[in-house]
Amino acid sequence: MRTSELPFEKCESLDERTDYVFSEQVGHLLRKAYQWHMSIFQDLSCEPNLTAPQFVALCTIQEMGSCSITDIVKATAVDQATMRGVVERLKSKEWINLSEDPNDRRKVVIQLSESGADLVARMVPCAKEVTEATLGNLNPAERVALIYLLKKMVQS
Template sequence: MTLNKYIIDQQVGYLLRKAYQRHLAIFQQNIGYSQLTSVQFTVLYTVNFLEGCSQKELVEKTAIDQATIRGIVDRLIKRELLIQSQDVIDKRKVKIHITSLGVELLEGATDQARLISEKTLDILNPAEQLALIHVLKKLSE
């Protein structure tokens, strides 16, 4: 039987999912007062970085699907961290912008995010950390 040759905890998908679950746990324990989820942080950071964008641009830059982005943006708007407005050039388009409250929250959360990345990788030596980042970038291309 070929099932005996397939060991789930040695498969790349399983291991990536377990590593991601570990990272998410570290994220939630350390994000602090902002109460952002990791994907909310990503969206807020990206909107700030792009200095305003469409949902389509947000999907492209974050690799988060359209339906999920819509829900995240709605929640961040309700928290007054993002706003939407009509595009000045093309009135059919909607642009998403970060609010001053969003910038303030993001500044503190970004410091925490750096710490979270360090904590996620702290079980690896510096060479392993570089190798992991290199391999993850290559896998995500």
């Protein structure tokens, strides 16, 4: 479908074009909130060489016991290419172990190493502080509302 065939009308008036303030748009605000949250994660992390996507992957692996990259992608909504890089970095830091699936040699099985499990245990209190700092300016009702609305937005 060409742009001219899309089911929306082009802005007709100058007023309509100037009413759009990008800094008030949901995508921009979500991006800023995410960047702020990631900065807080780096500041409060008890492991300076751990990124938030790596921590999410470690938590997912811990929760699943053993899994594939595809399983982690589905659970975390991190894209496949990014997750491959995350898994390689986790492996190089010896926080995970990779092995072949005995039933399908093409499939790689991922499990937490002992040091990875220890790291997750140390990081959970830090992660709780990150959440608290991220939500710090919100009262209890706003916190519940934000979490509810974010979950509602991403439901499939």
